[in-house]
Amino acid sequence: MGAHLRQHPTDRGPANGDLHGSRTDNQPSGCRRVRDVRPEAARRRFFGCRRADDGSRESGQVDRRVVAGCWLLGAGGWGWLMGETMKICLAGTGAMGEIHVKALQKIAGVDIVAVASRTEESGNKFAEQWKIPFHSTDLQRCIDRPGVEAVILTTPSDQHADQTVMALAKGKHVQVEIPMSLNLRDAERIVDAAKRSGRICMVTHTRRFSSPHREIRKRIREGTFHLHHMVVETYFFRRTNLNMHGQPRSWVDSLLWHHGCHSIDLAYWILDEANFEVWGQQGPEHPSLGIPMDLTVAMKSRKGPLFSMAMSFNNKGPFGGFYRYIGEEETYKVYRDAMTDSEGKDVPLDGTPAFDRQDVEFASAIREGREPESSAQSCLPTMALLDRIDRVMQEGRVGQTGQARRVSQVVM
Template identity: 30%
Template sequence: MPQKLRLAVVGLGRVSKSHLPAVRELADKMELVALVTRDEGKLRQEAEQWEGVKTYTSYDDAVHDPDIDAFLLLLPHHLHAEYSINALRAGKHVLVEKPMAMNVREAEQMVSAAGEKGATLMIGQSRRFFSPVIESIKRVRAKEIGDLININALLLAYMDKPATDWWKDDSKIGGFIIPLWGSHILDYILWAYDKLPLSVYAQGHSNNPNWSGEDEVAISLNFGEGQMANVLMSFNAGTRPADAEGLTGKRIWSTQNSIYERYVIGTNGIIQLKDEYELLVNGEKQDECDRTNANFTRQLEEFADAIREGREPLASGQEIIRVMKVIDACFESIRTHQVVTI
């Protein structure tokens, strides 16, 4: 492989606005060689911002381009497995947005394809890459608060309408709040405990006709040996800003208008994360970072470094299979109203 990673970005939807600046920031480690989307208008517009970039409306053509080493896949959830596997089988490295896939069966197929070709597969669990989050895990590993007993996570937010049309379609998104945000929270919990729970119990309901998936969720995880975790998420909470006529405003959720906290409880103290931007240990602030998209740069850098160093990246496909197992169990529990063992 050349010194710089030769990268293709697939998908130019809303999330690309966070990823593409990271590609530019890492110009010393990678080169954007191709953009891929079926939307010719978006393709032309974005290509104008990059010197010498190739453009493809056919993903199959891009996969067979020998000048591409790796793909950054920014696609609807139901395409994650298919597009990842196609690239991996062609010997390309893949960083795919979260959630990893629609279910654990697809996730296992992705990992198998990567293993067959010796390719790197990383999942875009981007919210791992804020410094307070990374520091919190270091302190958990160092047993600064003793042994873990419980992790409680709370997300209270308000979303009136989906940010993109495919979020309305359960066959493309695979639910709603669980894949959109629960995938981040569950990933953090499993990362902290570094193991799967023994069982999962979940309740979920949909209250908004603008989508079919769940927007109110309660999840309880039992890790055994007195260890547990609880997740409460709502897309029906938070301030509803008034418009010019004083009527309730319509808004797509943003972290600026929500409550998002995690409490990591140990036998000898407590760690608190306020969003991903502030870390407190036993009530005292230990770390804080700006509200920027720097996490996407750190994530992409980890991908490039892992490929160059021939190692598994943080949030590798093999690791994130655990998240998919828990997500599958959540939906089974919601459907059956039963505790699900893993």
């Protein structure tokens, strides 16, 4: 999400590196390692040991300056070195760009050194406000700034796939805003590019990092909560092309592939289930925006739970995603980072904001050389579900003849 940016043809990335680091207690299960692309000198410093001229480790010779410079970020569980800053390029100066800046500024050892913008004016204003030393309307110039290790893309949804593939090919780790693409084919292209590059590619499936949804998932896995029905309402008032802050957009949002992606991913992630029966329908397209303004989606897990979602860009009133988890033991309601039970009582939760936890995970995965919790690979089943739902909706539109038409279930 964000502003349109110019982009040059992609280049090939650097050669493969070595593995580094070791598994930590708070590394998510099922993570795979990625190749370490830091210079050899940086890898030596990370382990805090001097090396002899022949490259062998000098036994017991730990550099005390390195030990003194180490720090630990509790939420991320990763140590780094004083003066060893992770340099990040941010693409996009819209609402999500600002959210990422605020989250990244809380992480020690991380510095935004360049921002790419749609216009010179917006870039200058954003860079001045957040004290970012370089800005340009040319994304590649920003990525090519000295020392840039990672890129965060908050650009328009239809640019995500090409920009992600380009940044990966240039040897950069990437965190791309949801959705990673607007079709399954491009999502698969991103996953392939990440595998070829050996770099980390993470998608901002922010609900995975939200304390209430994490708590629901934990209770289901522990067997203390048995889900019957997940009910989702997603509401916005978007009859004009404005973002969440009421500012004009240069691109048109997608109700299914963006906002629906959040909730479809939650169903998949919470239940660890991709084999849903799916059904969907959409209302008329907006005359000027050219997108359907209302959607209905239903899914049934082979494990039993149902998923029902109503979405609208026509709603006047409170906006956002409203979640109801109806279970055998209790019914929980979730809105943003708060959760209540059937009596309206607050459920005690870890108060870490989802956006903060998400960006810490990105930085941690890079430092630890592992796959992040919402890697592009782990989000691919969600994109496959969206593709199936989209096809059902399109088949329903084509088959309308003025009388009721049954839309066939699509089963994986």
